[in-house]
Amino acid sequence: MIVEQYYEDYEIDSGRLTFGRTITETDFIVHAGHTGDFFPHHMDKEWCATQDIGQRIAHGTLVFSVGIGMTASTINPHAMSYGYDRLRFIRPVHIGDTIRTRTRISEKRDHPKRSDVGFVHEAIEIINQHDQVVLACDHLYLVGKAGSPDRP
Template sequence: MAGLYFDELEVGQVFKHALHRTVTETDNVMFCAMTHNPARLHLDEKYCQEETEFGQRMVNSGFTLGLMVGISVGDTTLGTAIANLGWDEVRFPAPVFHGDTLRIETEVAELRDSKSRPNAGIVTFIHRAYNQNDVLVAQCKRSGLQLKSPAASG
């Protein structure tokens, strides 16, 4: 099992995930199609070149959020998560473009025992995505219900 149990996590712990991902045009177009998002900012190159400050299509931020959290799973919650409880403070301070390579860092921000489940705790992660130029392109807080190790759950 790749993920960590609740009691194996520490506040302030930082994961620099080894998996990096170059975002492709196909990623962006397929995500927009699957989510029925026809925004010209994601799909219309001519419009973006002539009418936007960026001069090119931007990757759908929903894809960026999903990729950022998804890359974190292998090191943090794979096999130990019970449920995702929510995403807060989702921010996209800079755009992502086709061809950008993203790297992800995850910080453990808060830990607390679950009041209703003695075998679990609630963890709050801060996920951050950076492009190949070390520019922060996405950040969010994510709370999850995480299993405690069998030894810690009693």
């Protein structure tokens, strides 16, 4: 879906909550293959059973990728991702856990060198089936201002 929003249209504290997605063993295997991260914490069920955590832990980058991917339901032609700040893995995610992503516009600020765009900060919380935050970060957008040529 295309949603046209200019910098001026973003409202502080507005947000959304995605549908859930259950993390599977296949997710672990595919992500390990893509990244090359085959650490036993993610891949070795028997070894993990001997550790305090007791079971395999999802790659933090897997949780991040899936959680952010779930927010990609709309396209705004006036905005583009500028990156992510303060990424934290708060709690482990295991096979069978269901995650959702909660977003909230936390800040807006003018670009220091360009009058045609501004920065919009979106606070991201990925939560599990118990509504516990498992990952948190800030997503920064570069957003065109109304009346300016679109050059985010």
